[in-house]
Amino acid sequence: MNDIRSFASFSDLRAALSVLPGPDAPAAEAAQAREPQLTKPPGSLGRLEQIAEWLATWQGRHPASLDNVCVRVFAGNHGVVAKGVSAYPAEVTVQMVGNFEAGGAAINQLCKAAGAELKVAALDLDQPTADFTEGPAMAEDEFLAAFNVGMASVPDDCDLLGIGEMGIGNTSAAAAICLALYGGEATDWTGPGTGVSGDALNAKARIVAEGVHRHEDAGGDGLEILRRLGGRELAAMAGAIVAARLNRVPLLLDGYVTSAAAAALHAAQPSALDHCLAAHVSAEPAHRQLLVKLGKPALLDFGMRLGEASGAALAIGLVRSALACHTGMATFAEAGVSDKD
Amino acid sequence: MNDIRSFASFSDLRAALSVLPGPDAPAAEAAQAREPQLTKPPGSLGRLEQIAEWLATWQGRHPASLDNVCVRVFAGNHGVVAKGVSAYPAEVTVQMVGNFEAGGAAINQLCKAAGAELKVAALDLDQPTADFTEGPAMAEDEFLAAFNVGMASVPDDCDLLGIGEMGIGNTSAAAAICLALYGGEATDWTGPGTGVSGDALNAKARIVAEGVHRHEDAGGDGLEILRRLGGRELAAMAGAIVAARLNRVPLLLDGYVTSAAAAALHAAQPSALDHCLAAHVSAEPAHRQLLVKLGKPALLDFGMRLGEASGAALAIGLVRSALACHTGMATFAEAGVSDKD
Numbered sequence: 001m002n003d004i005r006s007f008a009s010f011s012d013l014r015a016a017l018s019v020l021p022g023p024d025a026p027a028a029e030a031a032q033a034r035e036p037q038l039t040k041p042p043g044s045l046g047r048l049e050q051i052a053e054w055l056a057t058w059q060g061r062h063p064a065s066l067d068n069v070c071v072r073v074f075a076g077n078h079g080v081v082a083k084g085v086s087a088y089p090a091e092v093t094v095q096m097v098g099n100f101e102a103g104g105a106a107i108n109q110l111c112k113a114a115g116a117e118l119k120v121a122a123l124d125l126d127q128p129t130a131d132f133t134e135g136p137a138m139a140e141d142e143f144l145a146a147f148n149v150g151m152a153s154v155p156d157d158c159d160l161l162g163i164g165e166m167g168i169g170n171t172s173a174a175a176a177i178c179l180a181l182y183g184g185e186a187t188d189w190t191g192p193g194t195g196v197s198g199d200a201l202n203a204k205a206r207i208v209a210e211g212v213h214r215h216e217d218a219g220g221d222g223l224e225i226l227r228r229l230g231g232r233e234l235a236a237m238a239g240a241i242v243a244a245r246l247n248r249v250p251l252l253l254d255g256y257v258t259s260a261a262a263a264a265l266h267a268a269q270p271s272a273l274d275h276c277l278a279a280h281v282s283a284e285p286a287h288r289q290l291l292v293k294l295g296k297p298a299l300l301d302f303g304m305r306l307g308e309a310s311g312a313a314l315a316i317g318l319v320r321s322a323l324a325c326h327t328g329m330a331t332f333a334e335a336g337v338s339d340k341d
Numbered sequence: 342m343n344d345i346r347s348f349a350s351f352s353d354l355r356a357a358l359s360v361l362p363g364p365d366a367p368a369a370e371a372a373q374a375r376e377p378q379l380t381k382p383p384g385s386l387g388r389l390e391q392i393a394e395w396l397a398t399w400q401g402r403h404p405a406s407l408d409n410v411c412v413r414v415f416a417g418n419h420g421v422v423a424k425g426v427s428a429y430p431a432e433v434t435v436q437m438v439g440n441f442e443a444g445g446a447a448i449n450q451l452c453k454a455a456g457a458e459l460k461v462a463a464l465d466l467d468q469p470t471a472d473f474t475e476g477p478a479m480a481e482d483e484f485l486a487a488f489n490v491g492m493a494s495v496p497d498d499c500d501l502l503g504i505g506e507m508g509i510g511n512t513s514a515a516a517a518i519c520l521a522l523y524g525g526e527a528t529d530w531t532g533p534g535t536g537v538s539g540d541a542l543n544a545k546a547r548i549v550a551e552g553v554h555r556h557e558d559a560g561g562d563g564l565e566i567l568r569r570l571g572g573r574e575l576a577a578m579a580g581a582i583v584a585a586r587l588n589r590v591p592l593l594l595d596g597y598v599t600s601a602a603a604a605a606l607h608a609a610q611p612s613a614l615d616h617c618l619a620a621h622v623s624a625e626p627a628h629r630q631l632l633v634k635l636g637k638p639a640l641l642d643f644g645m646r647l648g649e650a651s652g653a654a655l656a657i658g659l660v661r662s663a664l665a666c667h668t669g670m671a672t673f674a675e676a677g678v679s680d681k682d
Contacts (some may be wrong), residue, residue, distance in 0.1 A: 104671025331443025
């Protein structure tokens, strides 16, 4: 465990982002050396082979292990909901946190199926962030407090982390972050979220544009964009990504909102997501282009748009299968199977 | 369990294909009625929702169950290997069957990870089918014997079946079947298989073309095409598909060779694959267009090209997750969560 547990200032955080640990070359080489010995044509397990190597590389050990797989869901409320950007009322955020705690949500079933430990952090749900069309969503200390909750959520002994979110209104925050980072039109980045359409969707895009215009002076500064246009659950996800990196925990990103939080970190430090895979590409239309910006092809394309880390949890089984093949298969020599030609 | 256990003639088989059981409407309706009550925006679990409905529809009960998940791998040898179509020698088929039995292959690890029971049927490996460039791969009785092995491999109490194959040379058989069924050029359907390229790949395509030309008089008859150009493991997979349908077992198709066997059945009876999903799209280039012909979008696109039912086994976890969400999630009423608007 790295001894960095929290950040007291933006400048401390910026300094840490500039010296993130890199890939573990010996672990990567050990994985690369074993793979061609396994009883299959070279490359024939495709992406499973890449995942096995990724797991070793970012755990920093070979063989990798998956004894402790964790999923963390962060929940926040958004002042911009007052502008009517969502199909659901804001009280659904706290109701869904109750549903997570009672075991009734999709993520509970998916974590159970994946053998993953689930924890949910509800971030000041009774105090929504400020409406980003009127001012910064969070003050610097509010941002750091949420970021540090995310940092602290990553256990020392976690082997693989999936992260996601719940927050009525947060696809508006995600769209605003993407528009601020990458430009284009607000409609390029604004989608139905939980299910708005027609005039309501047009209005949502106008609010996103208004928010980004309001904070133009943030320039391309990823952390400032995340503070001004994001929300507590997005800041916490960014914190979890950084803590995972410092603790050598490979990470599965969930959908559009999670990827938008990650994109802000990526803007601050282009290598900051090297330990992350995109678990799935969401049905939220802008997610596909966001993953292209991040250079992260998704593992799954299932038309999901729930959030809650549901896509990340669904992908855990694929990672388990990749590791099972890499560690459990016989070599050509062990099995007495003739090699190619 | 349906009382049909085997077929004694092509005409009996053709008659059975004309009266296959259809989808179970009450089970499908029960799944459709439950889905919108679950605590998530409608449709937000995307393909997972479709899989849950598919499972109930083809098991013929709601809730569906996944207590007994089975994977069956069929192995055969091919006379056409003498023409040099594979990068590996024919003895690898029997060596890999030994590897399956010893637990050292990819499919062993994937079945263990998926909680699936694996059985392997080796089909007269010491008697390769005839070289299809010289005559029919199988006589009618040889074809039916292999088909019936596949039929018998599906247990009465199986809840979900994954099927796949092992057989040096069988991507040539698959390519020949597709060319005979769908036309085009031999190069459209012929790929590297275990890893041939350059001149060897061109030669493989010429042999495929030669075989299809030799059996032109089969016309578009799917069963005749499968008998003349296929192999015992392909006939057995077709038998497993039919037995699964008769026994109400939803089925996951593996890669290119499995899909080619399925395509022959589809040509014989267009509804014959309605209980099947394509688990993955293989890196074997022709698989993608074959799945378009079958109207079956793949669950996974992982660049795999191993066969052995590896893609089917990998997808089992996705099906388990779909069922877990459908059966385990709380309803809006149970959880006290506000519904949309």
